[in-house]
Amino acid sequence: MSFMAHLKVLGIKFIVIAILVFSLFGIIYNATLLNLFWISLLVTGISYLIGDLFILRRFGNVTATIADFGLAFLSIWLLGNLFLAEGMPVILLSLTAAFFMTCGEPLIHIYIQNQFSDDHQRGFGTKKQLQTEFAEETDAQTIAGKKEYGDK
Incomplete structure (x- = not known):
């Protein structure tokens, strides 16, 4: 896992989160850009450290996506109350x-899993092991003849 790969994923997450935070909170609450930037940056860091580096690696994509919803809600709610004017309902x-x-997180998780899998770093495309199945050679006319006479 290279440092640049982590920065690339953090950049993608930050862009997605910043667009949402800037559009929702900036339009409705008329918040300052600096406060919205800090909310976006902190939510990105919390989501990446807990959701992507810890939960995703141990429990998989579905559990990490559900956990990211809870993490995103709690962190945006708490940071919104902290950085925005008091008395404003930010829960909705x-x-x-x-x-x-959360709608975009599964795509980011798939990207992370593809970038940081052990087989991908070694040059192998998949972790699945494939097997070949062998069968005895049969004569096609013999099979067709058995079907005509009702033999099994």
Whole structure:
């Protein structure tokens, strides 16, 4: 796992999260760009460290996606309350942002699994092992003849 590969994944996640946070919170709450940038950056870091590096590697794509929804909701809700004006209800926007982030997470998880799998780094394309199945040679006319006479 190279440092550049981690930066590439972090960049992709940051762009997705920043677009959602800037569009939802920037339009509705008229928040400052600096506050929205910090929310996006912190949510990206939390999501990547806990969801992608820990949960995805141990439990798989589905569990990591479900966990990312919870992580995204809690982190956006808490950071929204911290960085935005007090008294503003951010829970509905946090749920909305978490939902849309969760829609894109399985694609990011697949990309991460393809980039960081052990076989991919060694040059092998898959982890699955394939086997060949052998059968006895049969005469096609013998099989056709048995079907005509009702023999099995």
